[in-house]
Amino acid sequence: MTIRESSFDVVVLGGGPAGLAAAIAADKKGASVLLVEREKKLGGILKQCIHDGFGLVYFKERLTGPEYAQRFIDEFFSRNIAYRTQAFAVETARGAQGFSLLLQSAQGMERILSKTVVLACGCREKTSRQVFIHGDRPAGIFTAGTAQYYVNIMGCLPTKRCVILGSGDIGMIMARRLTLEGAQVEGVYEIKNSPAGLARNVSQCLEDFNIPLHLSSTVTKVTGVKRVESVEICAVDENFAPVEGTQRTVPCDALILSVGLLPENEVAEALGVEIDPATKGAVVDQTLMTSVPGVFSCGNALHVNDLVDYVTISGELAGACAAAYTGHARSQVCVRYDSSDFLYAVPQRYDTAAGGPFDLYFRVREECRNKRVAVEAPGLVKKTRKYLRLTPSEMEVLRIDPGEGIIDGDIRLSMLDAT
Amino acid sequence: MTCIVCPNGCRLTVTGTGENIQVEGALCKKGIDFAVNELTRPMRSLTSTVRTVFPDMPRLPVKTRGEIPKGNMLDAMKIIRRALVTERLKTGDVVIKDVFGTDIVATATM
Numbered sequence: 001m002t003i004r005e006s007s008f009d010v011v012v013l014g015g016g017p018a019g020l021a022a023a024i025a026a027d028k029k030g031a032s033v034l035l036v037e038r039e040k041k042l043g044g045i046l047k048q049c050i051h052d053g054f055g056l057v058y059f060k061e062r063l064t065g066p067e068y069a070q071r072f073i074d075e076f077f078s079r080n081i082a083y084r085t086q087a088f089a090v091e092t093a094r095g096a097q098g099f100s101l102l103l104q105s106a107q108g109m110e111r112i113l114s115k116t117v118v119l120a121c122g123c124r125e126k127t128s129r130q131v132f133i134h135g136d137r138p139a140g141i142f143t144a145g146t147a148q149y150y151v152n153i154m155g156c157l158p159t160k161r162c163v164i165l166g167s168g169d170i171g172m173i174m175a176r177r178l179t180l181e182g183a184q185v186e187g188v189y190e191i192k193n194s195p196a197g198l199a200r201n202v203s204q205c206l207e208d209f210n211i212p213l214h215l216s217s218t219v220t221k222v223t224g225v226k227r228v229e230s231v232e233i234c235a236v237d238e239n240f241a242p243v244e245g246t247q248r249t250v251p252c253d254a255l256i257l258s259v260g261l262l263p264e265n266e267v268a269e270a271l272g273v274e275i276d277p278a279t280k281g282a283v284v285d286q287t288l289m290t291s292v293p294g295v296f297s298c299g300n301a302l303h304v305n306d307l308v309d310y311v312t313i314s315g316e317l318a319g320a321c322a323a324a325y326t327g328h329a330r331s332q333v334c335v336r337y338d339s340s341d342f343l344y345a346v347p348q349r350y351d352t353a354a355g356g357p358f359d360l361y362f363r364v365r366e367e368c369r370n371k372r373v374a375v376e377a378p379g380l381v382k383k384t385r386k387y388l389r390l391t392p393s394e395m396e397v398l399r400i401d402p403g404e405g406i407i408d409g410d411i412r413l414s415m416l417d418a419t
Numbered sequence: 420m421t422c423i424v425c426p427n428g429c430r431l432t433v434t435g436t437g438e439n440i441q442v443e444g445a446l447c448k449k450g451i452d453f454a455v456n457e458l459t460r461p462m463r464s465l466t467s468t469v470r471t472v473f474p475d476m477p478r479l480p481v482k483t484r485g486e487i488p489k490g491n492m493l494d495a496m497k498i499i500r501r502a503l504v505t506e507r508l509k510t511g512d513v514v515i516k517d518v519f520g521t522d523i524v525a526t527a528t529m
């Protein structure tokens with residue numbers, strides 16, 4: 001059997017907002033582009049995010065997830081960019097001339113050769129917390145994203161009365177959605193002493209519908225034979241240890257988990273890309289190139305963004321840089337920070353050979369007030385910004401511009417009390 | 420109260436009553452308008468899905484074009500749940516006319 005073979009400058013893996021933006025940006029730069037999407041339709045996870053609040057940064061408009069995605073899908077199609085849906089790279093290899101991918105799709109097998117690869121595979125939901133819950137493993141334990149898929153795409157209600165564990169945004173949004181559809185949400189339980197998601201979602205998703213948010217509490221046990229029958233709720237102390245005597249049994253038919261998202265790294269790992277233990281995504285430089293030359297990463301595959309607008313912006317950067325890729329020798333410095341102050345910073349490297357200004361994204365480890373964040377490096381005028389309030393659930397961005405200077409040493413991100 | 424206009428989620432402190440409402444903590448003017456409306460006539464936009472006859476897309480995502488009174492959200496849901504889409508619609512098309520002063524429109528293209 002002979003396998004069809006075609007060559008491109010840029011292959012984008014993933015057809016969500018990051019991948020669409022990357023493909024469009026690479027096409028604008030004149031590169032030949034192929035976009036590969038595993039599912040039947042383009043748009044990624046936004047297809048099921050029917051609530052609004054998307055696009056305020058990028059379009060200065062309040063759009064729903066599908067509306068936001070549609071704008072990029074329309075532009076993508078109007079540019080006649082090549083794409084394959086229901087397609088999957090069964091084999092991804094690095095060769096002398098670039099990359100070789102073996103694609104399996106509805107059209108059969110096909111070999112794709114490409115100078116560069118942009119990883120835009122999005123993220124998946126954490127489920128690991130499940131293993132710490134004692135008791136039975138009946139049906140009725142699923143993630144908020146799965147509930148979202150059932151309700152918004154399939155149109156079926158997966159619960160009549162549920163408990164939501166974790167106060168992530170998707171969990172709160174699903175608490176409202178399930179309530180509107182007639183289910184009863186007994187409560188949202190969060191192990192930390194502050195909500196994980198945005199304050200506006202606590203207000204418009206929980207308070208508007210009188211759904212109780214219980215902080216410093218968790219689910220310790222699940223009971224049920226075939227289906228969840230009840231869960232045991234327990235208060236926790238500052239070390240997240242259950243407080244004896246606070247146990248309470250809540251009858252319900254489902255336990256919905258909203259305990260965070262993790263970048264999807266299957267292909268990145270197959271290509272030997274270095275992963276940052278802080279973001280759980282690829283280590284990249286300011287062009288969003290990973291440790292493997294010619295491989296770029298963007299969107300939620302790179303780090304979990306709280307706004308899709310930043311996902312689009314990173315896709316555009318990765319796509320444009322992939323199109324401009326020349327294979328020049330890199331000379332990288334590190335971005336360093338104290339991990340007691342910061343959860344992570346992206347990019348993790350700066351290529352002094354490529355140079356130029358860049359956006360430094362970071363998250364703080366704990367909520368804090370009246371701080372000054374500074375960025376310094378040899379060859380860079382020190383940049384500082386004052387913040388009245390910083391919180392881990394909100395990503396911050398600082399524009400770093402060396403201007404005429406050349407950064408020629410590690411970049412240091414630090415935090416001080418504002419005076 | 421928390422402003423829900425955008426993801427900034429400004430924490431607003433409201434003092435006074437009637438004509439003399441003072442709002443503190445808003446990063447923009449929208450936050451002040453939000454607080455005043457919230458005290459007088461709270462409004463919300465509503466998003467949901469409508470059943471369709473098409474097996475490849477059993478639900479069509481929809482939204483209220485404008486906002487509706489906060490207290491009418493569950494009533495609006497009853498109307499939305501009764502509706503059935505029988506033709507292929509695209510983003511922006513009206514699905515249900517005049518629901519609490521606004522229209523229910525499609526937010527995706529089928």
Ligand SMILES: Cc1cc2nc3c(=O)[nH]c(=O)nc-3n(C[C@H](O)[C@H](O)[C@H](O)COP(=O)(O)OP(=O)(O)OC[C@H]3O[C@@H](n4cnc5c(N)ncnc54)[C@H](O)[C@@H]3O)c2cc1C
Nearest residue numbers: 014015016017018037038044045121122145299300307308
């Ligand atoms: C359940 C859920 C709900 C969310 N809700 C919100 C929200 O309300 N607001 C918000 O701003 N953000 C939300 N997010 C975050 C959301 O992921 C981002 O805003 C945005 O969709 C990320 O875009 P992306 O392109 O990086 O990833 P995605 O939108 O996830 O797109 C990734 C695409 O890549 C495809 N793919 C993955 N692996 C491969 C492969 N190997 N080959 C080919 N294709 C592949 C997937 O099928 C998918 O279509 C949510 C995330 C999840 C998981």
